[in-house]
Amino acid sequence: MTKPNTGELDAEDGAREEIRRYAVGFFASLLLTGGAFAAVLSALPTSWKVVLVCMAALLQIVTHLRNFLHLSFSGQQSREDLLLVLFSVCLLAIMAGGTWYIMSDLGGRMHQSDETGMAAHAMPDP
Amino acid sequence: MSLDTSPVFGNLDWNVTPYTDLLREVNSSTIVGAGAASMLVLGAIAGVGLLTYRRWWGPLYRNWLTSPDAKKIGIMYIALALIMMARGIIEGFVMRAHQATALGTLTQEESGLVAPDHFAQLFSTHGTIMIFFVAMPLLIGLINFVLPQQLGARDMAFPVLNQVSLGLTAAGAALVMISLLIGKFGTGGWTMYPPYTGIDFSPGEGVDYWLWAILISGVGSTLTGMNFAVTIFKERAPGMHFMRMPLFCWTGLCVAIMLIYAMPALTVSSTMLVLDRYLDFHFFTNDAGGNMMNYANIFWMFGHPEVYILILPAFGVFSEISSTFSGKRLYGYTSLVIASMSIAVISFTVWLHHFFTMGQSAGVNIAFGIATMIIGVPTGVKIYDWMATMWRGRVRITAPIVYLTGFFLLFVIGGLSGIILANPSIDYQVHNSTFLVAHFHNVIIPGVLYGMLAGIHYWFPKAFGFRLSEKWGRITAILFVGGFIFTFMPLYVLGLMGMPRRSPTFQNPDFMPWMYVAVLGAALMLCALASLAWTFWTSYRNRRALAVPGGDPWNGSTLEWSTPAPVPEWTFPHIPHVQARSDWGEMKRAGDPWKAPEEYCDIEMPASTAHGLLIAGASFGLGFAMVWHVWWLAVLSFLAIPALLALRGMRVIEPRIIPAAQVEEADRRFRQQVANLAPVTRAEEETERNRGVPDISEFAG
Numbered sequence: 001m002t003k004p005n006t007g008e009l010d011a012e013d014g015a016r017e018e019i020r021r022y023a024v025g026f027f028a029s030l031l032l033t034g035g036a037f038a039a040v041l042s043a044l045p046t047s048w049k050v051v052l053v054c055m056a057a058l059l060q061i062v063t064h065l066r067n068f069l070h071l072s073f074s075g076q077q078s079r080e081d082l083l084l085v086l087f088s089v090c091l092l093a094i095m096a097g098g099t100w101y102i103m104s105d106l107g108g109r110m111h112q113s114d115e116t117g118m119a120a121h122a123m124p125d126p
Numbered sequence: 127m128s129l130d131t132s133p134v135f136g137n138l139d140w141n142v143t144p145y146t147d148l149l150r151e152v153n154s155s156t157i158v159g160a161g162a163a164s165m166l167v168l169g170a171i172a173g174v175g176l177l178t179y180r181r182w183w184g185p186l187y188r189n190w191l192t193s194p195d196a197k198k199i200g201i202m203y204i205a206l207a208l209i210m211m212a213r214g215i216i217e218g219f220v221m222r223a224h225q226a227t228a229l230g231t232l233t234q235e236e237s238g239l240v241a242p243d244h245f246a247q248l249f250s251t252h253g254t255i256m257i258f259f260v261a262m263p264l265l266i267g268l269i270n271f272v273l274p275q276q277l278g279a280r281d282m283a284f285p286v287l288n289q290v291s292l293g294l295t296a297a298g299a300a301l302v303m304i305s306l307l308i309g310k311f312g313t314g315g316w317t318m319y320p321p322y323t324g325i326d327f328s329p330g331e332g333v334d335y336w337l338w339a340i341l342i343s344g345v346g347s348t349l350t351g352m353n354f355a356v357t358i359f360k361e362r363a364p365g366m367h368f369m370r371m372p373l374f375c376w377t378g379l380c381v382a383i384m385l386i387y388a389m390p391a392l393t394v395s396s397t398m399l400v401l402d403r404y405l406d407f408h409f410f411t412n413d414a415g416g417n418m419m420n421y422a423n424i425f426w427m428f429g430h431p432e433v434y435i436l437i438l439p440a441f442g443v444f445s446e447i448s449s450t451f452s453g454k455r456l457y458g459y460t461s462l463v464i465a466s467m468s469i470a471v472i473s474f475t476v477w478l479h480h481f482f483t484m485g486q487s488a489g490v491n492i493a494f495g496i497a498t499m500i501i502g503v504p505t506g507v508k509i510y511d512w513m514a515t516m517w518r519g520r521v522r523i524t525a526p527i528v529y530l531t532g533f534f535l536l537f538v539i540g541g542l543s544g545i546i547l548a549n550p551s552i553d554y555q556v557h558n559s560t561f562l563v564a565h566f567h568n569v570i571i572p573g574v575l576y577g578m579l580a581g582i583h584y585w586f587p588k589a590f591g592f593r594l595s596e597k598w599g600r601i602t603a604i605l606f607v608g609g610f611i612f613t614f615m616p617l618y619v620l621g622l623m624g625m626p627r628r629s630p631t632f633q634n635p636d637f638m639p640w641m642y643v644a645v646l647g648a649a650l651m652l653c654a655l656a657s658l659a660w661t662f663w664t665s666y667r668n669r670r671a672l673a674v675p676g677g678d679p680w681n682g683s684t685l686e687w688s689t690p691a692p693v694p695e696w697t698f699p700h701i702p703h704v705q706a707r708s709d710w711g712e713m714k715r716a717g718d719p720w721k722a723p724e725e726y727c728d729i730e731m732p733a734s735t736a737h738g739l740l741i742a743g744a745s746f747g748l749g750f751a752m753v754w755h756v757w758w759l760a761v762l763s764f765l766a767i768p769a770l771l772a773l774r775g776m777r778v779i780e781p782r783i784i785p786a787a788q789v790e791e792a793d794r795r796f797r798q799q800v801a802n803l804a805p806v807t808r809a810e811e812e813t814e815r816n817r818g819v820p821d822i823s824e825f826a827g
Contacts, residue, residue: 080359091387094474095427102423102478105486 025067032060136756137331142309155241158220163307192734194285195695196270199292201589203267204582208658210259210299215655217252221245222613222648226641230631242630246313247332249628251302253316254336257432258343259299261570264578265439266295266350269378272585273354275686275693276372278363278702283356285732286774291346291353293742298343301749305335309753312336315628317425318399320410320418325403331753333403337396338749344393351385354378363685365704369463372684372708373456376463377442380470381435387474388431395424404752419484426477434473436570438466440577441508444533447526447584448512450680452519453808453826458511459707465504465511472501482553491550498548505541509534522811524680525599526580532607533572540568543618561621564614571610579606579658587679587818591692592672596812598661605654612647616640676800676818681808683711683827688719690796691818696729696784699793714822720800726790730781740770 039052065071071081131137140146144159177183190198224245228238236242270288274281282288305311312332314323323333358379362371371379399421401407408414410421449456456462478486478494513534521527543565547553556562579602587593620640625632665672677691688710689697700723706712713719747763750756805821806813 087383088387091474095391098475098477099420099423099427102486102490103417103420105490106419106484109485109487 021067021070025063028063028067029060032056032063131755133758134756136751136754138308138754138756142331143307153241154239155244158240159244166303166306188734191739192736194281194289194732194735194738196274196282196285196288197589197693197695197697199288200267200269200271203263203270203292203295206296206299207260207263207267210255210263210303212655213303214252214255214260215651217248217255218613219645219648219652221248221252222641222645224248224630225632226638226645228631229635229638230633232633235633236631238631240630243313245630246315246628247311250313250315250318250332250336251305251311254311254339255299255302256570257316257436258340259295259302261436261574261578262343262347263295263299265381265436265574266291266347268443268578268581268585269354269374269381269439270350271589272581272686273357273375273378274361275588275689275697276375276684277358277361278366278685278698278704279357279361280697280701280729281361281732282353283361284353286735286737287349288353289735289738290741291350291738293738294346294349294745295343297742297746297749298339298346300746301335301339301342301753304750305332309335317422317429319425320399320402320421321412323399324411324418325406326411333399334753337400337403338752341393341396341400342745342749344389344396347385348389348393351382351389354382355386358382363702363704369460370704370707370709373445373459373462373466374439374442374684376466377438377445380438380466384431384435384438384470384473388428388435391424391428392432395421395428398424419481422481422484423477426480427474429480430477431470431473433569434469436574437577438469440533440574440581441466443526443577443581443584444512444530445508445515446684447580448515448530449827450584450682451524451527452516452521453681453824454515454519455683455708455827456511457514457517458507461507462511465507468504469501472497472504476501479548479550479553482550483557488550495548495550499545502541502545502548509538520808522808523600524812525583525594525596525603528600528603528607529576529580529583532603532610533576536568536572536607536610540565540572543568556621558627559621560617560625560627563627564617564621567610567614567617571606571614576603576606579603584680585686587674587691588677588686588689588693589691590669591675592665592669593674593679593816594661594665595668595672598657598664602654602657602661605650605657609647609650609652609654612650613644614647616644616647620644671814674816674818675796676803676820677796678710678820679816679818680811681820681822681825681827683708683714683825685710688713690799694792696731696789699723699726699789708827711825711827714825719822720797722793722797726786726793728786729784729789731784733779733782735774735779737770737774741767744770 033056036053036056039049039056042049044052065085071085072078073082132139144156144163148156148160150156177186190202193199220239224239230237238245240248270282273279302311309331312318312323312328312335314328314333314336318333318336321327358371358375398407398409402409402411402416408416410416410418412418445456445462476494476497478490479498482491482495512530543561547556547562547565583594583599617640620637621627623634623636623640625634625637674691677689677693678687679691680687685702685704686693688702702709710719744763744766747759748767751759751763800819803817803819804815805819806816807821808824810816811820
């Protein structure tokens with residue numbers, strides 16, 4: 001077997017297309033990151049800010065998967081890619097959902113209801 | 127940070143070594159501290175001296191440190207792990223010796239070999255070293271060495287990344303090691319829970335040593351996981367379908383997946399603690415909305431899959447050796463595959479059982495308690511499969527089989543005590559006692575340690591061309607089994623009597639008999655360590671008598687036994703076309719397994735590079751500088767890493783070509799040698815007649 005195992009890409013093989021994809025991904029990521037910062041710095045209500053930051057984060061994940069990691073749901077790799085995405089989503093859901101379940105239960109038992117809890121625990125700067 | 131931080135040396139000064147402690151006050155604690163530091167210094171001097179005297183620097187650098195060969199990287203991982211294990215076992219002995227002398231009275235509460243603060247450092251480093259720098263490098267090293275050979279692959283998917291991973295792990299290990307000599311290690315246990323490890327309660331360098339060692343080596347482990355996964359998905363030999371992979375590869379795949387998904391949680395929790403400590407964040411403080419309980423939550427989200435990361439490769443090893451040394455086909459292959467994958471997934475759903483007593487409601491505890499009991503089921507399936515594999519086989523009691531027997535006896539006890547602990551109401555009674563200490567040592571030592579040592583014994587001839595002494599291998603195994611029983615069974619009793627873990631002193635004289643038994647066990651563990659070292663040494667001296675150039679000393683059935691021992695860097699002269707599960711065994715059945723390939727072609731191997739070494743150096747510099755607040759060095763090292771990556775990215779790197787003629791010559795010589803060697807029967811496997819060519823008519827696996 002003489003297939004190179006050093007991971008080199010063939011220089012001629014679609015290099016332009018590759019660069020275009022990476023560039024699009026890069027600028028989209030830049031925009032989404034900037035957008036998240038803009039949302040935080042803006043005068044919107046807090047809940048809106050949280051929603052906007054989360055949206056930007058999710059979109060950025062999709063951008064990374066598509067443009068940098070070359071995931072796609074059509075073509076040779078689609079089956080493996082789909083499995084990978086589903087498995088990752090499953091595990092992340094377990095982790096995030098579990099954290100939510102545990103920490104909210106703990107918070108409830110510590111009488112850390114949203115408003116009063118934060119007020120009781122927040123301390124003024126020394 | 128603080129005002130007296132020097133711009134050049136940070137917080138470093140002459141008062142940070144254990145020798146200054148010794149000069150200030152001479153007692154058993156400072157003597158032990160300075161003695162440990164002296165062992166490190168003398169060991170380093172002896173190592174450097176030996177390398178210089180034998181003129182090994184050049185070969186070491188050319189053949190090992192710069193090699194991107196997965197097999198050599200695997201061996202280096204294991205060497206690192208064994209060195210760290212020596213320190214870990216000695217620390218364990220010192221802790222046992224301390225507790226055997228630590229009976230205090232109400233008037234004089236503290237006594238014993240070492241000071242309480244020193245004791246806390248001991249259990250923190252012992253845990254950190256044993257998990258992150260012994261168990262992890264052992265299993266990653268073994269997978270690195272074996273996986274490509276079993277898959278019929280030439281190499282890992284990313285050979286240089288592999289080198290970088292090793293470098294990062296070694297940099298983390300070096301940080302832990304240097305904390306013996308320069309400064310102190312943290313005292314918060316291997317989990318380093320805040321708020322105790324926050325900047326308010328643990329100022330100083332100790333926790334930072336842990337954090338940076340974990341962050342750096344954690345990145346290395348994540349990268350390793352990706353490398354394994356891609357190798358298994360993309361580099362299998364033609365015909366090596368998933369359901370034809372040897373069980374060790376399956377467990378390797380499970381480990382890869384768990385490393386990828388679990389290690390980031392550790393990186394996140396450590397990074398958050400770093401931010402708390404360095405930049406006054408409030409993730410884990412009581413101020414400003416922080417919540418220290420979230421640390422336990424995130425840490426164990428990593429920590430529990432980690433437990434199965436550790437144990438699954440050992441399960442893989444046991445699957446291989448139970449089949450090979452019984453001369454039987456592995457019983458229940460499919461069930462073992464399903465069990466491994468189930469463990470890998472379920473292990474992500476049980477992390478709360480590490481903190482049942484944190485204060486959440488009973489419903490939450492029960493949910494995770496049930497999940498914990500469920501994960502015992504696939505493990506039970508595996509134990510039955512291995513027993514069924516050995517049932518009515520012609521079992522040869524080699525060293526790996528002694529380990530396997532010890533594993534059967536002891537791991538089941540450890541697993542059952544785990545099921546007991548999975549019940550939250552019982553956990554409330556025994557948590558934070560030595561019962562728990564006994565439980566996790568009872569799964570980690572008979573599970574991980576025995577498995578890895580059995581694997582090292584099993585694959586050693588493949589790496590170095592000679593077998594390990596069976597006699598000394600068995601003595602080591604028996605010492606490890608006996609040492610384990612005497613050290614940790616008393617801890618179950620002590621835990622039930624109410625002895626808290628991590629306790630530097632106690633006032634109950636009833637504990638003492640059990641303490642003496644435990645320190646006897648710890649002495650046996652030290653003997654086992656010495657015996658392990660002696661096994662390597664005596665086998666090296668008898669290497670001619672133990673040589674197995676035929677490459678198949680145990681009449682194995684998987685692909686790695688088809689090559690010479692020691693295995694050449696290109697592994698296979700021609701990538702095999704796999705026809706069946708345990709392909710090498712099928713070829714033995716079909717008749718002439720050592721048939722030469724029809725054609726030879728040039729083989730492309732990755733070129734040697736110092737890339738991993740440089741990255742390791744830079745990351746060690748980064749960690750050390752951050753621990754001591756030497757900001758200029760930290761910035762420099764931090765920038766050096768992307769600079770090195772960019773530099774390598776911009777250069778065209780030609781792979782090394784091994785010409786077909788060279789491969790053909792070596793391969794023909796090997797085939798000739800095999801034809802000339804007398805086949806050895808199973809009964810004579812341990813004798814000098816075993817030259818690595820088995821009697822294939824006896825093969826029944």
